[in-house]
Amino acid sequence: xxxxxxxxxxxxxxxxxxxxxxxxxxxxxxxxxxxxxxxxxxxxxxxxxxxxxxxxxxxxxxxxxxxxxxxxxxxxxxxxxxxxxxxxxxxxxxxxxxxxxxxxxxxxxxxxxxxxxxxxxxxxxxxxxxxxxxxxxxxxxxxxxxxxxxxxxxxxxxxxxxxxxxxxxxxxxxxxxxxxxxxxxxxxxxxxxxxxxxxxxxxxxxxxxxxxxxxxxxxxxxxxxxxxxxxxxxxxxxxxxxxxxxxxxxxxxxxxxxxxxxxxxxxxxxxxxxxxxxxxxxxxxxxxxxxxxxxxxxxxxxxxxxxxxxxxxxxxxxxxxxxxxxxxxxxxxxxxxxxxxxxxxxxxxxxxxxxxxxxxxxxxxxxxxxxxxxxxxxxxxxxxxxxxxxxxxxxxxxxxxxxxxxxxxxxxxxxxxxxxxxxxxxxxxxxxxxxxxxxxxxxxxxxxxxxxxxxxxxxxxxxx
Amino acid sequence: xxxxxxxxxxxxxxxxxxxxxxxxxxxxxxxxxxxxxxxxxxxxxxxxxxxxxxxxxxxxxxxxxxxxxxxxxxxxxxxxxxxxxxxxxxxxxxxxxxxxxxxxxxxxxxxxxxxxxxxxxxxxxxxxxxxxxxxxxxxxxxxxxxxxxxxxxxxxxxxxxxxxxxxxxxxxxxxxxxxxxxxxxxxxxxxxxxxxxxxxxxxxxxxxxxxxxxxxxxxxxxxxxxxxxxxxxxxxxxxxxxxxxxxxxxxxxxxxxxxxxxxxxxxxxxxxxxxxxxxxxxxxxxxxxxxxxxxxxxxxxxxxxxxxxxxxxxxxxxxxxxxxxxxxxxxxxxxxxxxxxxxxxxxxxxxxxxxxxxxxxxxxxxxxxxxxxxxxxxxxxxxxxxxxxxxxxxxxxxxxxxxxxxxxxxxxxxxxxxxxxx
Numbered sequence: 001x002x003x004x005x006x007x008x009x010x011x012x013x014x015x016x017x018x019x020x021x022x023x024x025x026x027x028x029x030x031x032x033x034x035x036x037x038x039x040x041x042x043x044x045x046x047x048x049x050x051x052x053x054x055x056x057x058x059x060x061x062x063x064x065x066x067x068x069x070x071x072x073x074x075x076x077x078x079x080x081x082x083x084x085x086x087x088x089x090x091x092x093x094x095x096x097x098x099x100x101x102x103x104x105x106x107x108x109x110x111x112x113x114x115x116x117x118x119x120x121x122x123x124x125x126x127x128x129x130x131x132x133x134x135x136x137x138x139x140x141x142x143x144x145x146x147x148x149x150x151x152x153x154x155x156x157x158x159x160x161x162x163x164x165x166x167x168x169x170x171x172x173x174x175x176x177x178x179x180x181x182x183x184x185x186x187x188x189x190x191x192x193x194x195x196x197x198x199x200x201x202x203x204x205x206x207x208x209x210x211x212x213x214x215x216x217x218x219x220x221x222x223x224x225x226x227x228x229x230x231x232x233x234x235x236x237x238x239x240x241x242x243x244x245x246x247x248x249x250x251x252x253x254x255x256x257x258x259x260x261x262x263x264x265x266x267x268x269x270x271x272x273x274x275x276x277x278x279x280x281x282x283x284x285x286x287x288x289x290x291x292x293x294x295x296x297x298x299x300x301x302x303x304x305x306x307x308x309x310x311x312x313x314x315x316x317x318x319x320x321x322x323x324x325x326x327x328x329x330x331x332x333x334x335x336x337x338x339x340x341x342x343x344x345x346x347x348x349x350x351x352x353x354x355x356x357x358x359x360x361x362x363x364x365x366x367x368x369x370x371x372x373x374x375x376x377x378x379x380x381x382x383x384x385x386x387x388x389x390x391x392x393x394x395x396x397x398x399x400x401x402x403x404x405x406x407x408x409x410x411x412x413x414x415x416x417x418x419x420x421x422x423x424x425x426x427x428x429x430x431x432x433x434x435x436x437x438x439x440x441x442x443x444x445x446x447x448x449x450x451x452x453x454x455x456x457x458x459x460x461x462x463x464x
Numbered sequence: 465x466x467x468x469x470x471x472x473x474x475x476x477x478x479x480x481x482x483x484x485x486x487x488x489x490x491x492x493x494x495x496x497x498x499x500x501x502x503x504x505x506x507x508x509x510x511x512x513x514x515x516x517x518x519x520x521x522x523x524x525x526x527x528x529x530x531x532x533x534x535x536x537x538x539x540x541x542x543x544x545x546x547x548x549x550x551x552x553x554x555x556x557x558x559x560x561x562x563x564x565x566x567x568x569x570x571x572x573x574x575x576x577x578x579x580x581x582x583x584x585x586x587x588x589x590x591x592x593x594x595x596x597x598x599x600x601x602x603x604x605x606x607x608x609x610x611x612x613x614x615x616x617x618x619x620x621x622x623x624x625x626x627x628x629x630x631x632x633x634x635x636x637x638x639x640x641x642x643x644x645x646x647x648x649x650x651x652x653x654x655x656x657x658x659x660x661x662x663x664x665x666x667x668x669x670x671x672x673x674x675x676x677x678x679x680x681x682x683x684x685x686x687x688x689x690x691x692x693x694x695x696x697x698x699x700x701x702x703x704x705x706x707x708x709x710x711x712x713x714x715x716x717x718x719x720x721x722x723x724x725x726x727x728x729x730x731x732x733x734x735x736x737x738x739x740x741x742x743x744x745x746x747x748x749x750x751x752x753x754x755x756x757x758x759x760x761x762x763x764x765x766x767x768x769x770x771x772x773x774x775x776x777x778x779x780x781x782x783x784x785x786x787x788x789x790x791x792x793x794x795x796x797x798x799x800x801x802x803x804x805x806x807x808x809x810x811x812x813x814x815x816x817x818x819x820x821x822x823x824x825x826x827x828x829x830x831x832x833x834x835x836x837x838x839x840x841x842x843x844x845x846x847x848x849x850x851x852x853x854x855x856x857x858x859x860x861x862x863x864x865x866x867x868x869x870x871x872x873x874x875x876x877x878x879x880x881x882x883x884x885x886x
Contacts, residue, residue: 298596301595301596302592302596305585305589305592305595305596305602306578306579306581306582306585306586306589306592306595307586307589307592309571309575309578309579309582310579310582312568312570312571312575313568313571313579315570316567316568316569316570316571317566317567317568317569319524319562319566320562320566320567320568321550321579322524322549322550323522323524323549323553323559323560323562323566323646324553324559324579324580324582324645324646324649325550325551325552325553325554325582325583325649326550326579326582326583327550328550334592442570444571444572444574444575444627445575445578446572446574446575446578446610447572447574447626447627448574448610448614448617448623448626448627449626449627450627451627452572452627452628454570454571454572454629455629457631458569458570458629458630458631458632459569459570459629460569460570
């Protein structure tokens with residue numbers, strides 16, 4: 001046996017092996033799908049149960065599986081093996097000193113690119129064409145980036161699993177919506193107010209859950225999110241119930257000019273340019289970009305302050321924290337409050353952008369998506385979270401653009417209906433490939449000689 | 465306040481401390497003192513309640529009864545049983561380490577030491593508000609705290625690894641880092657829970673040096689729990705011995721070492737030759753394997769340790785209404801010793817210089833003969849004169865349940881004594 005097998009392996013080329021494996025895959029998929037796809041029970045015109053045979057479709061599916069298996073074994077696997085070997089060879093040469101200009105300064109480059117994005121889009125597709133790209137892609141993604149960065153403080157840094165984060169988003173949105181439409185107060189006053197209101201509710205949530213950890217904490221925060229939503233639905237006198245609040249005032253440019261066509265200070269009148277809704281979107285884009293950057297800046301600053309270190313220490317070991325004289329109650333509450341505050345900011349922005357809020361926007365799914373972004377990105381890592389938001393939200397938005405799929409699957413096919421399926425698949429794949437998210441390592445907040453990233457094998461996820 | 469207390473005044477005084485978990489008495493009426501500038505060791509067999517005492521001192525448990533007073537250098541006194549746990553390090557300046565090391569493993573060594581200076585830095589950063597905008601003295605305070613961290617890293621011989629994650633350190637270095645972290649809180653009393661557990665001799669020496677250094681330079685008093693007798697005997701100035709939550713001995717290391725109650729508690733009352741050898745070697749682990757393991761049914765259970773679960777699960781279980789389970793009579797080995805010493809007719813030396821051949825009594829072998837000799841029983845007539853209580857004590861001590869009366873040692877002894885006279 002031992003004498004034969006090495007010869008045997010030598011004699012089979014990758015192509016031969018691929019052919020064999022493709023055959024096996026074909027047989028297995030035929031066995032699996034023959035009843036699932038090949039036969040379909042249906043009703044005929046006389047309401048009789050008949051068996052529709054779909055051998056053509058079955059053949060296509062089996063052929064696809066075989067082709068996929070063949071390609072994997074014949075081309076992909078040798079390619080990855082070769083690349084791995086190459087990497088192993090090259091590894092000792094490329095020390096971390098070999099950082100290119102791009103990787104050294106990439107945060108600055110990325111921020112510059114974000115500021116230039118609307119300009120580039122405007123140059124490429126014109127004023128009206130840029131609406132979709134600035135609004136659906138730019139603003140939408142940045143809102144989630146900001147929300148995820150806010151939740152990151154609670155989940156990623158302090159290690160407190162919060163499944164009801166959307167509640168603070170809702171508090172912020174309704175604070176702005178109600179106060180702006182009732183009293184006509186400016187966005188610039190109400191933005192901090194909405195943040196404070198959300199922070200207040202963060203503390204209110206914080207108190208009862210101080211004693212809880214892990215799964216128990218998750219359940220109570222989940223319940224908190226639902227309570228807020230149900231209050232918004234049922235407190236009709238104030239929130240107008242499921243109908244929601246519409247006609248929320250737009251943001252003005254610090255009172256200098258605004259984006260309301262009927263107003264005397266409409267931007268097009270002030271600057272004498274053609275009327276368009278795009279100005280407002282571009283303005284909102286820069287607004288949310290600045291808000292998101294503020295979140296990042298504050299998070300980075302806080303990590304280097306004692307409170308931020310205490311959050312991370314709390315995630316690592318709560319008992320040790322108390323043995324060092326850290327008031328864990330206050331530490332947890334500040335994490336909840338500051339995380340909630342950024343959720344509130346994002347909520348106020350959301351209300352101003354939509355001009356309409358209803359409880360529909362604040363369902364549990366939103367919390368789950370924000371949490372998924374934080375986990376996929378790598379808990380605690382701002383970069384990873386931004387990338388995850390780009391992939392997740394940008395990915396679902398881009399599905400709307402994939403019109404060519406209609407040519408493949410027929411006119412009835414609407415790719416955006418599959419976004420949750422793809423979302424789930426992407427999450428499974430990322431978690432298999434990188435169990436601690438895109439950026440699992442942790443940057444130390446202080447160093448003596450040289451800052452070295454802490455591998456994810458040492459950091460803890462927290463106990464809730 | 466009073467004048468600053470001199471050295472050797474008590475820094476910590478524990479009075480009538482009791483801790484009950486449900487009906488289980490983990491500590492019963494314990495009183496001792498730790499003096500300023502000294503290393504006080506708290507020793508005892510497994511399950512003696514040492515860690516429970518620590519958890520009471522550092523606020524992780526609220527004692528059922530008793531008073532724990534800490535006197536700071538400035539003369540202010542703090543009642544530790546009344547302070548919430550996080551204020552004990554902050555106000556009373558008591559720091560502690562843990563039996564199973566609790567470092568922030570995902571943070572670097574430097575960060576671990578900076579977290580320990582939280583309260584100081586928090587005040588310097590204007591409770592985050594000023595620090596966030598870079599106003600105030602946070603920058604300076606931060607630089608100072610890094611200097612302090614450097615000092616302790618140097619003391620613990622860990623400077624070269626300052627930027628590595630704490631979880632990446634070898635075990636002995638983690639122990640030293642935990643002590644360095646505790647010292648960064650600027651404590652007046654440092655409580656160490658088995659600092660030498662699991663260390664190899666070289667690491668153990670490095671630890672001894674660190675502790676001696678702390679004692680010599682920082683003026684911090686140390687209270688430590690230890691199993692390793694060589695560490696205790698080398699470095700401690702004062703030893704308190706616990707068994708089943710009760711103090712059985714208290715004094716300087718040499719007097720404690722020779723206290724028969726301590727030997728009994730630690731080694732069991734057993735074959736003297738073996739125990740003497742082992743005591744000389746100081747190898748407690750071997751002795752424990754032979755005898756030291758307390759009876760689980762009587763001693764505190766594993767869950768008496770706060771490490772068994774979240775703190776919230778273990779605090780507040782003491783329940784006055786619960787059934788009181790006292791340690792069963794005879795479980796305490798030191799107690800057995802006491803009772804045996806009190807045998808009614810013990811002699812200091814055999815009458816006439818030669819003892820009777822006790823092995824003639826059916827049931828007494830050479831080992832038991834030696835044990836009986838040790839307690840002043842040399843002659844048949846002594847056994848013949850045993851009362852009920854004496855028989856019970858001897859049975860408990862020799863672990864012969866009911867055998868003495870069943871085999872009628874007293875009767876045999878009477879016969880033999882009569883025969884000897886004849």
